[in-house]
Amino acid sequence: MMKFTVLTLFPEQVEDAFSHSIMKRAMEDGKIELRCINIRDYTKDPHGHVDDAPFGGGAGMLMQAEPIYEAFSYLQENEAPTKVIYCSPRGRIFSQKIAEELAGESHIVFLCGHYEGVDQRALELLNAEELSLGDYVLSGGELACAIMMDAISRVREGVLNKKESYEEESFSNGLLEYPQYTRPREYKGLTVPEVLLSGDHKKIAAWRHEESLKLTEEVRPDLYQLYRERNPEEFQPKKKKRK
CATH class of the missing domain: 3.40.1280.10 (SPOUT methyltransferase, trefoil knot domain)
Structure with a gap:
């Protein structure tokens, strides 16, 4: 305690x-x-x-x-x-x-x-x-x-219902949290991104990470730069696969 x-x-x-x-x-x-x-x-x-x-x-x-x-x-x-x-x-x-x-x-x-x-x-x-x-x-x-x-x-363990609730919040991984949505799917002409409705957890995770990167770069460039410095491999040009 x-x-x-x-x-x-x-x-x-x-x-x-x-x-x-x-x-x-x-x-x-x-x-x-x-x-x-x-x-x-x-x-x-x-x-x-x-x-x-x-x-x-x-x-x-x-x-x-x-x-x-x-x-x-x-x-x-x-x-x-x-x-x-x-x-x-x-x-x-x-x-x-x-x-x-x-x-x-x-x-x-x-x-x-x-x-x-x-x-x-x-x-x-x-x-x-x-x-x-x-x-x-x-x-x-x-x-x-x-x-x-x-x-x-x-x-502290046990304070939040799920460990993921803390781990996915802003700053826990060095980035701001991605945008989130709940029901209904459409409200006043604004819709939920299709990827979140796809059921494809890998694509959803990738979308969330990309949104976190974009939001952090826009709102907190200081955090974004620090994240880049700590994770240089993520920003290396991807090698093209040989045919």
Whole structure:
């Protein structure tokens, strides 16, 4: 079972993301476990404050190191986390490859910042790795954390109904996923490609791969180039058969 513990000021925002669909079923089946710890419960400030102005000046407020560390220390009394992640726009970009790597962990702790971030000492004391969803800033780490946990959970065995569901998704093989269709065969003049109705699994697989290549080259040329570099044999001119 994969365990997630989230240190946050807004537990309900994270819990709601796991109360529906696949993640809810995975929790009910015992495939994953989610626990949220409210950092505010560990502040010594009589008014419940967990933030203060940054030394050196600057806009906004920073989350203090003490309540974060106290919350983490409480967790460590009975648990042994194998990884701590801080959701931060300055971290390395989260990807499917990283999700697959993290799926091998048994207990991941996510620290969700808010306001202008957290005191650097908290990150050092928790030995936290910083991960980012992309080159933009969110109001807090809760949404980023929920997205990362969802992506990691999907890789874990038994979370999805079929292993193929994960293996054929975008990025799992380095390419974007091919277009998909379901009933009816025709809708408002748009029809399903005939090859998908042929029943020829080899031709269907070839069509899907070709569509993935075209879509990736058009939408994500960076991924397409990387795929070509990793699979040079696929793009070699095919030798003509001698008659």
